[in-house]
Structures are given as C-alpha cells and as structure tokens.
Amino acid sequence: MGDSFRGQLDPVKGFLISQDEQLNRLAGQRLFVTWFNNEPNYDLGRGRQEVFSLSTLPQKYLPWRPVSIDPTILNENSGPLRFIHQVVSDTHFDDPLRLVNIPSRSFSDFERQALASYFEISLMNSDMEVFGGWLDTALEWWQVNREAVIQTDRYFRELYSDNETLEQVNEYMEKILAILVNFSSYQYNLSYNDDYSIDVLKEFLLNTKDGDCVEFSNTLALLGRLAGIPSRVVTGYLAAEELQTSAHLRGLAALRERIPVLQDFPFDNLFMVTNLHAHSWTQFYIPEYGWLDFEATSFALPPVGGGDFNTWDVVIPLINENRVFSPVRQFPWRAVLRAAGILAVFALILAYILRYVREAVLYFGAQRGGRTGARCLYLLLLARLAADGKPIKPASKTALEYAELFPGMSGDSHLLAFASLYSELRWREFGDRAEIDNRFRLLEREYRDILAATQRKGILKRLIRIFSLRGLAYL
Template sequence: MSPPRFLLGAALLFWGAMTERVVPGLACAMLVEGAHWTRVRWNFGERAFLNAWRLSVLFLLMAMVLVLLNGARLSAMSIVFTWLPVILIPLQFVQSYGMSRTTTLATFSMMVRRRREHALKYGLPFREIRFGFGNVYLCATLLASCLGSRAEMPAFYPLLVILGAWGLMAASGRAWKQVGLASLFAVLLSALLGAGGEMGLMKLYRMVTTIGTSDGSYSSEYARERQTSIGSLGRLKQSPEIVWRLIPEQGPLPRLLRIASYNTYYDQGWQADLLPSGTDPDMDGFDEVAEITNPDNLEDLEDKFLIAAPNLPEPKVAVARDLPRFRLRGATPSSRNFSLLPLPGNAASLHQFDPEEFDRNPFGTFRLKPSQPVADARVLWHPDFSPELPPWKSLASSYDRRRFDHGPLSPDAKKRVTVEPELQIPPSEAAVIKRVATELGLHDVPLEEKIARLRRHFVANFQYTRYNRTREDFDPAKHSTLLGKFLTDTRAGHCEFFATSAALLLREAGVPTRYVSGFMAAEIDPKTGQALLRGIHAHAWCRAWDAELNHWFDLDLTPPDWLGLETPRMARFQELTDWFQRVREDLLVWRDQPGHMMWLTLGLLAPLVIGMAYIGRNLWRSRSRLDAEKARRRGATVVATALTALERPARKVLGERPPGMPLAPWLRRLAPLLASPDPLEKALALHHRLRFDAGNTDSGSDAELQKLVEGLKRELGAAKGALRTTS
C-alpha cells in the first residue's frame, strides 16, 4: 500500500521547513505529487529500481564527502541523514512514475538476488518479498525532519502528530473508526512523551557540557569559569587528534599558546572574574578587538589587521613587517557557537582573518564566532607585546567575600573593601602555601631567584603523572585541601597541580600571577616545519607580572619530562588520519578564498549535471501514457474517441485506473452502478469500432457515441450522489 495522495508532499514540505531547506523540499514535493497530475509513465522493471538504488548510494557518498569537507566530523552522519529525502528521490521517482506499485527486497540486497538466482537455477522454492517504497520514503522524510535544526520549534510535534495520524488513518482505512479514540489517545500520548523526552535530553546535554574538563580545555564558551581536574580521580586522557596547526612564515614559532587566563582560584577551580571597574560583568568583560587598514594596502578597505595588544599608543607597531609571524589553522565549531582562539601570550595582531565576531577580555582571552568551518589567520607576535591588561584592584562583591578573608571589618567597611585579584589566596589554602613559601625563602629575594627556587624545588622533589591519586587516603585532619596534599605528601600530579601551586606560591611571595590553559607547541613536522597541536599537548601554566619591566610573561614550572609521558599515545592509523585532516582543512581554506568556490562547485556539479541530463534523455525517449499505447508500426496514429471523456467521472467512483489496464475493461466496472448496462456496452462497441476500424469514417457513429457518453456521465453523477446519501 502506498501513502495517500498529498501525504508525501506535505511531509516533504514539513521537512523543508524543519531543516531550513524550503526550495529542495518544494521541488521534491512537486516531483512526487506530480505523478497524480500527469499520465506519463515508464515501464520500469527491477533493473530500473536497482539503478535508482545505486544512484541514491552515489548521492549518499557525495553528501558524506561534502559534509566531511565542510568541517563536520562528530555530527557528519546526522547531517547527512537530514538530506535523506533528496538522497532517496531517485527510488521514489521510479516508484511514483512506474507501472508497478511495489518493488522487491532484491533491489537493495545482493545476497537476496543471488539467493533468488540460485533458487531459479535449481528449481528451489523462493518467496519474493514485495513492498511499496512510498512508505519507506515517508518514514525517511519524517526521520530527516526530526534531525533538522528547527525541530525544537513549538509547531514541530503538532505537525508531526498530524502527519503520523494522517498516515495511520490511510493505512487502517475504515478500521480507524473502530479504534479511533484509542488510537488518537496513543498518538497524543506518544507526542507528549516525545516532547518531554526531548526537553529532558536537552537539559542533560547542557548539564554534561557545563561540567569542567581536564588539561587545557574549557567548560564555558565565554571562559567565565574552568573547573580543574585537581579533584578528579583516575587517569587523565586526551585525544591525539590534531586540534590546531602553526604554519611558519617568518621567524620562530611560539612555544606556548594560550586559550584562556583566570585570576581567581576557589574550591579547586579557576575563574575569570573580579574584573576592572567599568566593565559589564554580565558580558564577562569581552569587547571588540580594534582593527586598522593594512598600511601597505590602503586602497583595499577590506584588508585589515586585528590588533591583539590593547592600549597601544601607535597601533601600526603591531603590524610591522619585521615581526615574527605564522599561520594558525584549525577546525572551529558550528558558526552558531563561540570558540576560544589559541594565541601566543605575546600576540601583536592578526591578518587575513575574517570571523563573524572577534572579542577580547582583560585577561587576554580571545573569543570568536567563526564564519567558516576552518579558522585561518596570520598571527604576528613579539615578546614586547601583551594582549592583557596589567594587574588591577577591584571592589570585592559579597560573592567574593565568601572566598577570601578580609579580616574583622564592619559590614559597611566590607562593602567598600578592594582586593588585588592576582594576589588573592583562598583561606583554605593560605596556611600550607605560606609554610611552603617560607621553607623555600620566596619572600625577600628578587623575582628571578623566586622562579629559580621554585623550579629547582619542583624538578628535584616532584614528578609528573597522568594518574591523579590525591583523593586516595585523603585525611582532612592532616591535609586541609587536595592541593596541600600535593605540595606536602604525594608530590606527583599533572600540569594543573604545578600551575596552580606555582601561581599561589608566587602570590604569597608578592608576585601577581594568573592561571593559564592552552597548548604547548611540542611536535614539529620535520617535512613541513609545522607545529602540530594535539589534544595530548594541552597544558596549563601561569602568567607572572614583572613590575620592573611592566610586563606579563609565561612561566611553566611543570617538570619537562611531562611531554615524554604524553606524546607516545598515538593511534595505529594516526598518520593517515593526520594526512586526511590536513588535506581537508587546506582544501576548505583554499575553497573560501575569492573565486575558488565557483570552480569547486563547477567541478563537483558538472559530472552530476551531465549524468542527470543523460538519464533525462533516456527517460524522455522511453516515456509512455496510461491511456494510450504507442503504435507498433512507425507512422501509425492513435485515434481518440469521445469515450475518453468518461474516464474522469469514472475515477471519482472507481478510483485510479490500475497501471497497464485498458480503458474498456476498467469502464465495465461501472455496470453495477447503472440502471441498465446496455448504453455502456453500446458505447464501448462504438469506441472499439472507431479506434480500430481503419476504414470507418461514419460521423454519425461519433455523434452517437458522444450522446451515449453524455448520458452515462449524468447517470454516474446521480449514482455518486445516491452513494453519498446512503453513506
């Protein structure tokens, strides 16, 4: 059984609305429903279905390649599924415009075809499984609609329920009336459960994605907070997949690339708060990055530099020709979301970079909303530049006073108390941090000596490990915090322990510091000289303030052997995966350059257009009509009689004429509805004589047939009205 008339068209329009592909949805709906408006048909056999299936598989592979090339990886399959109505349209075309109402399972399975051939060859029994592909196409269309980007609209479930009920009513026929209330209740209950399940899954997804992650990653798209892995237990794992690439152009490559900086440590997590006065805390302090026109190309107003370093007296120094530079290239999330861009701590400016939005906060964290699936920017950098603001004093809020002990102040005084965020130490960590800093003698020595003593202490007495065991046998009476246990007992941990400890110890010694997460450029491709930043290269360190030079600098005190423990974790086919990723990203960057998209589109569409033109030519030559057969001999003509005018009112009573059935036998089914079958039989005899008797030129027979047809039409109209009254 095929879906009822207009149901497939309505489902395709629904799909177009839910996936924001209105034009493809309308085109497919017109093609499918056009079979009800035209009598043109083709005598498609099993081979035609098989070729249509192969064409659909080709469309599926092309869609998968295009989606992967466009940057989608984890969501590639779901994106491809949203194109199922277009991918399967060749099969539905063969079904809608063919003479047969069903197809066989052998169309889709080589194993079934071979089994059938074997049974026919040896005379074995074989049961042919036949079904209408229209129902499969309807289900595929509804599935694609559920995966659409607008499936969260309030109208989604009501429309889906209407389409589903329409299909159920058509499939059950009159049996629907017997179980109407029960079926309606079941459909409504399913819709409510589906809506509730979707809301629950969305809440679960948001809850999971806001939980902090480990080394170098971030939990908030705005870098508002970052939960460290200090409190986690077990082995920390990172992916060996390439996240970013540094392509050298001039001068050396930076060693550390920062994703985000944080200034407040509390409850085993770092946050970027206590902003300078005058910033909006609801916006996390992010402001647009300043830009200037390229001084070497003033005529092109689109050729701009984005200035990474703030408050420069002369921005042109950040675009000087002699500055070291490299290209930063890597895949970005969907353009609907924000992402954080890894940049050197001494970034000066960015060139040939066109994001939809690009902002910077006072900590030197850069947030972008990408306009392309692969971010590609020329980065200029030099130790003389700094993208963040110097340390500042902030008015402590009530939320901050719960974290830090401001002493025995009156309530009014506490409201006016100011803090230096980069020097604050949580009360829970203060005792152990002070004791360790005193043992190392960090208070009354120059900055260089403080750093040197910390480095010697960590290298000589600590070791790097991916397995976090600070929670094992944790005794609150002996260790106030997990960080305290790391400093005094276990002395083994990952980079977050070392970065956090170094930041707090330097704060105790009077040096403003911030916690930084990002990547270390530890792997250089010997063939290309590119630095490959993988997940296993995610790292944490701190930024310290040099008061004499009035400048921030990177300080990494994690034991240097940590890379040797991380790097060996590679997949068996990692080289092949890396090659495919580089080719895909480079192709996308080349595609987005001016003029290249046109050539790429022509190269992809030309073979498809040529193939579709060839198929269309063959279809046009092999077309036929349901109400007339081609003459067997060339030059023969087909005579149409007045009896053909009876076909339209007959369809209203008998339904559609089965494909391949001649007109006369089909019209004889009207006999029970007529007062006497004699006028119908006489009209059929005249029709037969006028069509097939080549020597008959009696105009009186034609007039008589026309008169009989008019009478039969009136009698059919009366019979149809009587049937409606009875029902």
C-alpha cells in the first residue's frame, strides 16, 4: 500500500514525487466526501479488493489501482489506532512476471504521450554510461544464459511452463527478468535509507552490491526506464502473509478482542503492519495491464543476521477496555466548522469589496451629471443613509414617498428637497442642457447638506458607518 509515487527523474536527486500524480495529493488530503476514480480502467487481470485499516497515522496508504477512497474517520475509542481508512482498489493479484508467456505489443502514440514523464531519462552523460553499460551487460548475459537458467531453476521452469519452445514473446518481461536475475548476487538488508540520489544508486550497483529496498527498487526503476519501459518507485508499507510472525498474530488476537469492529473480519484476513514493514518497490507500465508492482529484493540474497522478523519485538497499542469502539462514522464537525468559518471570512471580505467598489462606481458615475448622474447620486445617498442606520427604502415607494417616512428627523427638509430635484431630473423634460446642469448642482448641494445633517457623531457611529453592509440592500 503506497502513499508516494515517484516518477520524476532528477539527474542528481534520483526519483522524486510526481507532481502530476493525483494519488500523491489524495494520500494526505482530508476528504469530506468519498472520492471516486473517474478515469476508465481498461487494465486486464485485475480484481476488486476492499481494504479497511485502523491506523496511528492520518496519512492514507492506497493499493494500486484505487477505485474509491472514503473520508478518514477519527475515532478516539480505538486508542492510538484512531484513524479509520477505507479504500477500494482494482488490484493485480498474480505474479506480473507470468506475463512473460503472453505476447506484448508496442506502446501506442496515446500511451507514449500520456506516459511521457515516465519515459524521460535525464541523466548526466557519465551516469548514462555507467547505468547503460550495466544494463547492456545484463541483457547480453540473459540472452546467453536464459535457457540454462530456465531449465535449472524451479521458479523459472514454472514461470515458463506454458511456453514449451521458450520463445521470447514479451519483450518487456524479458528485459525486466534480465535485470532481476543479475541482482541474484546482490545482498538485501532490512534497513531503510531514504536517500534516492543517483550517486547512492551507482555505489550500490557497482561497488557495495548491498542495499535495502530503496536501493533495489530505485535501481530497478532506472534500469527498466533505460530499457524503454515506463517506470516509477512507490513507497509505503508491505502487508503480506509471509511477514506475519507469531508475535504479530498474538498482537492481532489481542487487538481483535478489544476492538469489536475487527471481529467482523475473518482472522486470516487481518494483518498487523508496523514500521518494520515500511517498503519501497518498483512499478512498470505494461501495455494492456497498466502499472504493475515488481519486487527486486526477491531475487537478491536474503538478509542475514538481524534479518529475521521473529527477533524483533512487536509493540501492541493499549486500548481502554472501558470504552466501546463504534464502527459508526462520526461526522467531521470540526473540519466542517473550520471550512464554514473560512468561507464566511471570504464571503465577508467579498461583501466589503463589493460595497466599496460599488460606491466608487456610483461616485464617479455622479460626476457625469444629467439624468444618469442624478440616478447614481441618489443610489449613493441611499447607501450612505443605510450605513448610518436610516430605514431601507422599500422598492414600492418613490423618492418623495421615502423622504416622508421619517419626518422631524435631522435633514428632513433637505431629503424632501433632494427627492423633489431628483424626480425633476429623472422625469421632467428640460429646454436646454444649462437648466439640467443648474438643477444637478442644486441636487449635489442638497446631497452634501443631507449627509452633514444626518450623520451621527462619535467614533462608534463612525465605525458603524465604515463597516456596515446595509447599503448592499440596494444592489
């Protein structure tokens, strides 16, 4: 189960996380609804698999190829295993090397374009010579010794059991096998080094010939890409039956007793995954089959000394037996309230921007004078009065009727005069432009007198005018 898909090849740093791979974002993203993979799946040989996990980590780990990912559930009733992840994937269960007996086809133009970043080889010339030379030697060795290896090794005899003539029909698998077989003299150890640099891979390939899963997976991906096969490296955790020791099984039994939801699953379907299961492996894209997982370490010399998982302690997290685990999903109130708060702040900011931009537009529109300027000045006056706490003008009332709503208030006479002048400018026919301009100057004077007479004094009243949004009622 992976959380990082590394397909971008840097000439110094090696394989980096692919920015265009959506799963790299989804693995750490907090989802509010179930995510569904809308890309069509034409890959052959896959079966539906559902993974339910209780984890101490908020990060999601996804078996390739995910079909749906549920929102992470936080449940405090399961002790440290408080993050609940559920994912459904279309998984290739069989050994991908069995495709060696199935004829391969070339990559289509569409595939080459879609996978361009996974074909790309950006190495310095000296490094190209090193890795290219090793690959050429490995391919040549495989061609010379291929039949002898197949006939003398039980795994290879079974692998080619459907191919009596031993004809090479799948060029991709033959190249991958050539690389893997040449790892047979390399030593695998169970450490985990997160240095993916090209220099580390060269040192591993040419000198030490001793490395962990990171060196093996990154080197295999690089050599496979040099051989013309799209490749990337996946990091995450390996959940496998052969890695479940007696200590893991005892731990699972103890957890199953304390967490009722685990009792819904057959014991044989449960796996305990710890930090010791952190892993890195290679994915190659094979036409018609998509991205397939390949394990380079299975061809290397097995770990020695401290490489036995049974020699490691397994820590079982403490579960409060007085608390009952509930499989019912809890609604993410905190996340929803946080999102609602952020949206509210953005909405408030947009409202203030709208208010002041609109008032600026009305102000400059009023400078034009005439009928249009009178309309802008009137709307600006209504907005200013609303911000100062005056009644909102009903849409059904005229300017004169609105001015009569609050008799006796300061500025009352000016409001009536303004409404009268405004009505004249809007609806009366004038003989010449000079008469219109004269009326508009009177309207502007009344506007200023109204604001001077009606605005309430004091710092608090001024702040209310500045931050009021009542004027948006006239949009």
